[in-house]
Amino acid sequence: MIRFEAVSKVYPAYRDKPSVHALQAIDFAIPRGSITGVIGRSGAGKSSLVRLINGLEKPSSGRVVVDDSEISALAGRELRLAQRSIGMIFQHFNLLSSRTAADNIALPLEIAGWSRADIAVRVAELLELVGIADKYDRYPSELSGGQKQRIGIARALATRPNVLLSDEATSALDPQTTRAILDLLANINRELGVTIVLITHEMSVVRQLAKEVAVIDGGQVVERGHVAEIFTHPRHPVTQAFLSEVIGDSAPVSLASRLSPQPVAGGQAVLRVQVRGTEAGDTVVARLSRELSHDVALLSARIDEIGGQHMGSLILGIPGGEAAARQALAYLSRHDILVERLGYVA
Numbered sequence: 001m002i003r004f005e006a007v008s009k010v011y012p013a014y015r016d017k018p019s020v021h022a023l024q025a026i027d028f029a030i031p032r033g034s035i036t037g038v039i040g041r042s043g044a045g046k047s048s049l050v051r052l053i054n055g056l057e058k059p060s061s062g063r064v065v066v067d068d069s070e071i072s073a074l075a076g077r078e079l080r081l082a083q084r085s086i087g088m089i090f091q092h093f094n095l096l097s098s099r100t101a102a103d104n105i106a107l108p109l110e111i112a113g114w115s116r117a118d119i120a121v122r123v124a125e126l127l128e129l130v131g132i133a134d135k136y137d138r139y140p141s142e143l144s145g146g147q148k149q150r151i152g153i154a155r156a157l158a159t160r161p162n163v164l165l166s167d168e169a170t171s172a173l174d175p176q177t178t179r180a181i182l183d184l185l186a187n188i189n190r191e192l193g194v195t196i197v198l199i200t201h202e203m204s205v206v207r208q209l210a211k212e213v214a215v216i217d218g219g220q221v222v223e224r225g226h227v228a229e230i231f232t233h234p235r236h237p238v239t240q241a242f243l244s245e246v247i248g249d250s251a252p253v254s255l256a257s258r259l260s261p262q263p264v265a266g267g268q269a270v271l272r273v274q275v276r277g278t279e280a281g282d283t284v285v286a287r288l289s290r291e292l293s294h295d296v297a298l299l300s301a302r303i304d305e306i307g308g309q310h311m312g313s314l315i316l317g318i319p320g321g322e323a324a325a326r327q328a329l330a331y332l333s334r335h336d337i338l339v340e341r342l343g344y345v346a
């Protein structure tokens, strides 16, 4: 369990730079054994939050507790011991280029004072765990990004930590490699019970791996909860913006370029309808056609399923002039379906 209790972090003024309130009033808990996503835009405070968990920074006020130990109050040898139970992986892997894969993984064990024989056994186990046993004698420059991250993961797990912090660990990888690394992290969580904190600016990463998510903005947690719930009912504008990236609810370019802000004689009003929840998009189209007593054109649709819930958006063309458009808007709003008018097309 990781707990933030009324945590704030202020970086003091330095020369001509003003002080920065990087985190304010952070109060939340990450359950033991969970995979929790922490998502935020650049500068939101994500890295500051991570550095508080592993004790690299101290909070300006409040407490950070990791597995019953107040890491924010530790120093010296006690802090170093506590840090051994917190592994970390990074966007740019942070491997030593002069060491082989095996020797990179061995590094934290050497620092912890393990014997050479024990290190050899543990490194072999870890190479196997992350699926690159055949690369033990390769140098980082000879490996792909995905393989380097596997070494990063093995090194982070070497001292058998309870917590694994992932700071944008897949941001430098292509989508296919990202998926493979996220699958590996899911296995590690399942098999070893390691608590994973996933710092990211990509909702697709949260969606693929995390069960819980906290959205952070301006140094505050602005929304948090189960991933399926947040994805289907996002409340904060920042969450909504992250989601529209992953759902892609913008109109197709060919349609957007034809949109006119004024009604077009004999044309259609174009509406964007949000699909959230158990109701599938096609039911919305069918119900609306029945209500209007004429066909509704489906101009574009992006629907996904997350945690058994449909989510996405439909772009509909409503023929029949202003009266029909107003009737459609009223009907959808009456049924609590989020809708917005994008314009008109011929």
Ligand SMILES: Nc1ncnc2c1ncn2[C@@H]1O[C@H](COP(=O)(O)OP(=O)(O)OP(=O)(O)O)[C@@H](O)[C@H]1O
Pocket (backbone or CB within 6 Å): 011, 020, 021, 022, 040, 041, 042, 043, 044, 045, 046, 047, 048, 049, 201
């Ligand atoms: N050591 C520091 N000294 C002064 N200000 C800092 C320091 N570290 C971070 N900040 C400031 O604190 C705020 C939060 O930064 P932080 O790095 O935690 O955000 P982030 O969400 O991780 O951003 P990014 O995704 O760009 O890394 C920013 O305004 C940043 O400029």
